[in-house]
Amino acid sequence: MKNEILPSAVCRLPSTARFMHRALAEAQAAVEENEVPVGAVIVHQGRVIAEAHNQREQLRDPTAHAEIIAITQAAECLGSWRLENCTLYVTLEPCPMCAGAILQARIPVVVYGAADPKTGAVRSLFRLLEDERLNHTCEVVPGVLAEPCGAILTEFFKTQRRLGKK
Numbered sequence: 496m497k498n499e500i501l502p503s504a505v506c507r508l509p510s511t512a513r514f515m516h517r518a519l520a521e522a523q524a525a526v527e528e529n530e531v532p533v534g535a536v537i538v539h540q541g542r543v544i545a546e547a548h549n550q551r552e553q554l555r556d557p558t559a560h561a562e563i564i565a566i567t568q569a570a571e572c573l574g575s576w577r578l579e580n581c582t583l584y585v586t587l588e589p590c591p592m593c594a595g596a597i598l599q600a601r602i603p604v605v606v607y608g609a610a611d612p613k614t615g616a617v618r619s620l621f622r623l624l625e626d627e628r629l630n631h632t633c634e635v636v637p638g639v640l641a642e643p644c645g646a647i648l649t650e651f652f653k654t655q656r657r658l659g660k661k
């Protein structure tokens with residue numbers, strides 16, 4: 496029952512849209528750096544403790560997804576690898592690597608924007624965050640500001656194709 500009630504309650508909070516807008520601002524920063532625009536924000540007791548965007552190209556690091564960078568920042572901020580009482584907001588459905596990191600960090604609530612039918616590991620291809628066989632599960636709130644979160648990606652790839660990249 497808890498799983499059904501909490502996401503919609505979280506969804507109605509005005510702060511949910513506000514934090515997703517901050518994640519979108521991070522995605523916008525990624526566009527300016529020619530990175531695939533995905534942004535993430537981690538909130539601890541109402542306070543933003545991490546804000547990051549994808550930096551795979553700049554760091555030449557396949558693990559430099561927005562969520563991973565944000566998780567590292569948040570752990571540093573809290574002085575603990577356990578990100579209890581934290582909510583992660585991310586503009587795109589996390590991939591298997593990021594879902595794994597979310598579980599390792601014990602993040603209790605994950606809010607995401609656009610679905611990722613190609614690599615999404617939260618709802619699209621797998622449901623890693625809600626798999627009871629694992630030692631930790633998360634509350635998942637999908638589809639918050641899904642349209643602008645998806646549009647920024649579509650626009651980015653359209654421009655890339657126009658420029659003859661990728």
Ligand code: ZN
Nearest residue numbers: 560589590593
């Ligand atoms: Zn990822």
